[in-house]
Amino acid sequence: MTYAVSASLQTAVYGLLQADAALGALVGAAIFDRPPAGSMPGLYVALGPERVREAGDKTAYGAWHEFEVSVVTESAGFLDAKNAAGAISDVLHGADVALGRGVLVGLWFLRARAGLETDGRRRIDLTFRARVEDTVAP
Template structure:
């Protein structure tokens, strides 16, 4: 089975099961958000890529995934507070997590960088989280 598919499913499952993450977004965690209007806060998966990362006698793939956190929340003069808290919960849930992949083996998953931005509507706050995982393929 494709390791990126398994990793995506495991990440979504972990985020939905994490109490800190769900306290902000409930079950609104999507690979692709449904059509129509979705009110933030929510989490969606952005682009990902897979790079062959073989070692001696081991087939492997390095997967970089983008996780987007969305919020309209404001906290007085500090309007991006909610999205920053959501991003922190996502990082804590996934950084060096032990995720079970049914057919492949997760060697590691690590946080690389989080970027914060206000979208062009000047209302929506976004955190763009980059995670890198190494997956061994049997």
């Protein structure tokens, strides 16, 4: 098992989201690795929790990463959030991107959950699954 590729995967996912014109047209620059303190934009995207399982074998260290990307909006309905969530899914599902360390074997949409926050904001949590292998031999 290795967790060593996690930072490279996060950097690649964040970069893909920031570079996507369709998502940028919807949320502007409001794509966060970590939401800043203070007031938030009316619609934003944030990287969220990650769960990792071992997936190595005799030939390579590897791991399955399940991570969330959240869309949060103050809008009265879910339409803006769903449009942004769709753009995120389009950009990440099946993405082929080089990692700073390791190799991305595959990246897939897994599930989504839409709901209301206690403060009335709408939130969609998209979960993606990535399979990575480390380039450092076991």
